[in-house]
Amino acid sequence: xxxxxxxxxxxxxxxxxxxxxxxxxxxxxxxxxxxxxxxxxxxxxxxxxxxxxxxxxxxxxxxxxxxxxxxxxxxxxxxxxxxxxxxxxxxxxxxxxxxxxxxxxxxxxxxxxxxxxxxxxxxxxxxxxxxxxxxxxxxxxxxxxxxxxxxxxxxxxxxxxxxxxxxxxxxxxxxxxxxxxxxxxxxxxxxxxxxxxxxxxxxxxxxxxxxxxxxxxxxxxxxxxxxxxxxxxxxxxxxxxxxxxxxxxxxxxxxxxxxxxxxxxxxxxxxxxxxxxxxxxxxxxxxxxxxxxxxxxxxxxxxxxxxxxxxxxxxxxxxxxxxxxxxxxxxxxxxxxxxxxxxxxxxxxxxxxxxxxxxxxxxxxxxxxxxxxxxxxxxxxxxxxxxxxxxxxxxxxxxxxxxxxxxxxxxxxxxxxxxxxxxxxxxxxxxxxxxxxxxxxxxxxxxxxxxxxxxxxxxxxxxxxxxxxxxxxxxxxxxxxxxxxxxxxxxxxxxxxxxx
Amino acid sequence: xxxxxxxxxxxxxxxxxxxxxxxxxxxxxxxxxxxxxxxxxxxxxxxxxxxxxxxxxxxxxxxxxxxxxxxxxxxxxxxxxxxxxxxxxxxxxxxxxxxxxxxxxxxxxxxxxxxxxxxxxxxxxxxxxxxxxxxxxxxxxxxxxxxxxxxxxxxxxxxxxxxxxxxxxxxxxxxxxxxxxxxxxxxxxxxxxxxxxxxxxxxxxxxxxxxxxxxxxxxxxxxxxxxxxxxxxxxxxxxxxxxxxxx
Ligand code: SF4
Ligand code: SF4
Numbered sequence: 001x002x003x004x005x006x007x008x009x010x011x012x013x014x015x016x017x018x019x020x021x022x023x024x025x026x027x028x029x030x031x032x033x034x035x036x037x038x039x040x041x042x043x044x045x046x047x048x049x050x051x052x053x054x055x056x057x058x059x060x061x062x063x064x065x066x067x068x069x070x071x072x073x074x075x076x077x078x079x080x081x082x083x084x085x086x087x088x089x090x091x092x093x094x095x096x097x098x099x100x101x102x103x104x105x106x107x108x109x110x111x112x113x114x115x116x117x118x119x120x121x122x123x124x125x126x127x128x129x130x131x132x133x134x135x136x137x138x139x140x141x142x143x144x145x146x147x148x149x150x151x152x153x154x155x156x157x158x159x160x161x162x163x164x165x166x167x168x169x170x171x172x173x174x175x176x177x178x179x180x181x182x183x184x185x186x187x188x189x190x191x192x193x194x195x196x197x198x199x200x201x202x203x204x205x206x207x208x209x210x211x212x213x214x215x216x217x218x219x220x221x222x223x224x225x226x227x228x229x230x231x232x233x234x235x236x237x238x239x240x241x242x243x244x245x246x247x248x249x250x251x252x253x254x255x256x257x258x259x260x261x262x263x264x265x266x267x268x269x270x271x272x273x274x275x276x277x278x279x280x281x282x283x284x285x286x287x288x289x290x291x292x293x294x295x296x297x298x299x300x301x302x303x304x305x306x307x308x309x310x311x312x313x314x315x316x317x318x319x320x321x322x323x324x325x326x327x328x329x330x331x332x333x334x335x336x337x338x339x340x341x342x343x344x345x346x347x348x349x350x351x352x353x354x355x356x357x358x359x360x361x362x363x364x365x366x367x368x369x370x371x372x373x374x375x376x377x378x379x380x381x382x383x384x385x386x387x388x389x390x391x392x393x394x395x396x397x398x399x400x401x402x403x404x405x406x407x408x409x410x411x412x413x414x415x416x417x418x419x420x421x422x423x424x425x426x427x428x429x430x431x432x433x434x435x436x437x438x439x440x441x442x443x444x445x446x447x448x449x450x451x452x453x454x455x456x457x458x459x460x461x462x463x464x465x466x467x468x469x470x471x472x473x474x475x476x477x478x479x480x481x482x483x484x485x486x487x488x489x490x491x492x493x494x495x496x497x498x499x500x
Numbered sequence: 501x502x503x504x505x506x507x508x509x510x511x512x513x514x515x516x517x518x519x520x521x522x523x524x525x526x527x528x529x530x531x532x533x534x535x536x537x538x539x540x541x542x543x544x545x546x547x548x549x550x551x552x553x554x555x556x557x558x559x560x561x562x563x564x565x566x567x568x569x570x571x572x573x574x575x576x577x578x579x580x581x582x583x584x585x586x587x588x589x590x591x592x593x594x595x596x597x598x599x600x601x602x603x604x605x606x607x608x609x610x611x612x613x614x615x616x617x618x619x620x621x622x623x624x625x626x627x628x629x630x631x632x633x634x635x636x637x638x639x640x641x642x643x644x645x646x647x648x649x650x651x652x653x654x655x656x657x658x659x660x661x662x663x664x665x666x667x668x669x670x671x672x673x674x675x676x677x678x679x680x681x682x683x684x685x686x687x688x689x690x691x692x693x694x695x696x697x698x699x700x701x702x703x704x705x706x707x708x709x710x711x712x713x714x715x716x717x718x719x720x721x722x723x724x725x726x727x728x729x730x731x732x733x734x735x736x737x738x739x740x741x742x743x744x745x746x747x
Binding site: 085086089090092093094095096097098099219221222223224226227228229231232252254255256263264267268269271272273274275277281282291294295298299300301302344419420 | 516517520521524540541544545546547559560563564565566579580583584586598599602603605618621622624625626627629642645646648649672674675737738739740742743744745746747
C-alpha cells in the first residue's frame with residue numbers, strides 16, 4: 001500500500017486571463033503544465049509543482065499564481081501537516097529524506113533581535129556621500145612582529161593576505177551543484193567588485209582560470225578537480241572540513257549530474273557518483289589538519305593564504321582555537337542556516353548552531369587566548385541583508401560569506417528543490433536548455449548591483465555610528481544591543497540589552 | 501649531474517620550509533637528498549623535479565606531485581605519501597605509512613614493502629590518466645576505500661598463503677580495480693565490491709606496472725606474471741542512489 005500524499009501547492013490559473021500560449025508548459029521543467037488539444041485549454045498538475053514561480057513570472061498575461069493547499073489533516077500542533085507528509089513518504093520509500101537550501105524551521109534568529117547604534121550630538125555622524133569611508137579588508141594573519149633590517153628599513157615579512165574592496169565574499173558552491181552560467185556570473189561579479197567567489201569542491205572549469213585572482217579554490221575530502229595548477233590558480237585555498245547545512249556529513253553529487261564538463265572539471269569518471277565523505281581520511285586531529293595546511297602552503301610556495309572552513313557546532317569555540325593553531329590564515333565558520341545543493345533533511349534542520357552565537361563565542365575565545373590576530377574570521381550561514389552583515393562584523397567577523405543571497409540575485413525563488421536538478425532558473429541544474437536561461441552577463445550585473453547596494457548601506461550605517469573605517473566596526477560590540485533576549489543569550493553574544 | 505643537498509647540515513635536520521624553498525628553486529633538475537630525517541612535504545606540488553632520497557622522508561611526500569617529477573626513496577616513507585598527486589612517480593625501497601596515494605588521480609606509486617591503512621583511498625581516474633599504486637608486501641585495513649578509478653595491486657610478496665590486505669577492503673568503491681595476488685581473499689568484503697579471478701584481459705592492464713615494479717626492485721617478473729590474482733571491482737558506479745527519498 002502506498003499512502004497518498006496530497007500536493008503541497010496548487011496551480012491557480014485565471015481562465016479569463018489565460019490565452020493558452022503554452023509558455024508555462026515550455027518553462028516548467030517539472031512538467032506541471034499541459035495543454036489539452038481537445039478543449040484548447042491549459043491544465044495544471046499540482047503534484048509536480050515545486051513553487052519556483054518560473055511560470056508565474058513569465059506568463060505574459062499574469063494569469064497564474066501558486067497557492068499553498070488548504071487541504072489539511074485534522075489540525076494538530078504536535079503533528080504538523082509536513083511532519084505527517086514526511087513520515088508517509090518514508091514509509092512509502094524507506095529513504096533518507098533529502099532536501100536543499102537552508103534550514104526553513106522557525107528557530108530563533110539572533111540577528112533579528114540585535115539593534116545597531118548611531119551617534120547623536122556628542123560624536124557626530126559622518127556623511128558617507130561626502131566623506132571617504134574605508135571598507136577595504138585584508139584577510140590573513142595580522143600578528144606578525146615588525147622587523148627592521150640593518151639600516152632600519154622595514155623587512156617585508158607579511159604573510160599572504162586576501163585583499164577585498166569590502167568584507168564580503170561569495171561562498172563555496174560547486175560547479176555541479178550549480179551551473180556553468182551561475183559560476184560565470186559569480187566569477188565576473190567578484191572580479192568587477194574586487195571581492196572573491198569560491199569554487200566549492202567541484203574543481204575550477206578551465207574557462208574560469210582567468211578570474212583566478214578573485215577566486216578561492218577549495219580542497220575537500222573527495223579531492224575533486226585538484227591538481228597542481230588548480231592549487232595555484234586562486235587568491236587562496238580553502239580546506240573544507242564542514243558545511244553549516246550538513247555538519248558531520250559529506251557531499252554526494254549523484255552520477256547523473258556528474259557528467260560531461262562537470263565530471264571533467266571534477267576529474268572523475270563520467271557518470272560515477274562524486275562522493276566526498278564527511279571526514280578527510282587523513283585528518284583526525286589538529287596536528288593532522290596542520291599537515292594538510294602546510295602541504296598546501298608548501299605547494300603554493302607560501303604564496304597563498306589557507307582558509308579552514310568548519311560548521312558551527314556545539315563546541316565551535318574550542319575547535320576554532322585549534323584551527324587557529326593549525327597554521328591556517330583564515331577560519332570560515334558556517335552557521336546552521338547555511339544553504340546546500342542537497343542534504344539529508346534531518347541534518348539540515350537539526351544539526352549545528354546559529355552563526356550569531358558561534359561567531360560571538362569564537363571571537364571571544366580567540367581574544368581570551370590572545371590569538372585573535374593570528375587568524376581572520378569569516379562567517380556565513382544566512383547573511384540575508386546588509387543589516388545581518390553589519391551585525392556580524394560588529395560581533396567580530398572580519399568578513400562574511402554569502403551564497404543563498406547571491407543565488408536570489410540570480411533569480412532563485414527559494415523553492416528548495418535544488419537536489420532535483422531541474423532548477424527552472426538555470427542555477428541548480430546541468431540541463432543545457434535550463435542553464436541557458438541564466439545569462440551570465442545579466443547575472444553578474446545583478447550581483448554587482450546587490451553587493452554595491454549593500455556596500456553603500458554598510459557605509460551609511462558606519463557613518464551613522466561616526467565610524468569611517470570598517471576596521472573600527474570589527475568586533476565593536478558596543479554598537480550592538482539586544483532586544484527580548486535572556487541574560488544567557490546576551491552573555492554568549494557579549495552584548496548589553498537595549499536600554500542598558 | 502645531480503645536485504646534492506645535505507639535509508642535516510651541522511648535524512641538525514633542516515626545517516621542511518627551508519628544504520622546500522631549495523627544491524622549488526631546482527625545478528627541472530635532479531637532486532639527491534642526503535641524511536633525510538622526517539622532513540615533510542618534500543617536492544609537494546612540484547613539476548619536473550627528480551629527487552633521490554637517502555634516509556626517511558616525512559609525511560606528505562610528493563603531495564600534489566605534478567608532471568615530469570619522480571621521487572625515489574632509499575628507505576621507508578611515512579604517512580600520506582603522494583596525497584592527491586596528479587602525475588609523476590614515487591618509488592619507495594621500503595614501506596610506507598597510512599593513506600598512501602589518497603585521492604591520487606595520475607602517476608604511479610611503487611612500494612617495495614608494505615603500506616599502512618587506507619592506501620589508495622579516493623583514487624580517481626579521469627580521461628586518459630589512470631593512477632597506479634603497486635604494493636609489494638601487504639596493505640592495512642580500508643585499502644581502496646571510496647576508490648573511483650585507477651589500479652591498486654597488492655602483491656603479498658613474503659606473505660604467501662595469506663590475504664595481503666586487512667579488513668574493509670574496497671568499502672564504498674565505485675570505480676577502478678584492485679588486484680590481490682595469491683589464492684587467499686580477505687574473510688569479508690564489503691557489499692559494494694564484486695570479486696572474481698583476474699583474466700588475461702584484466703592482467704593486461706596490470707602487467708606494464710608489474711614490469712616497472714620488477715625493474716625498480718629486481719623482483720621476479722615471470723613469477724609475478726604466472727601468479728593468480730583476484731580482481732575487485734565495484735558493483736555500481738552509483739552505490740548510494742537508493743538511499744534517499746526525494747521530495
Ligand atoms: S514548478 Fe515552477 S514553473 Fe512549474 S508550475 Fe510550479 S511554479 Fe510554475
Ligand atoms: S537554486 Fe533553483 S532549485 Fe534551488 S531553490 Fe533556487 S530556484 Fe529552487
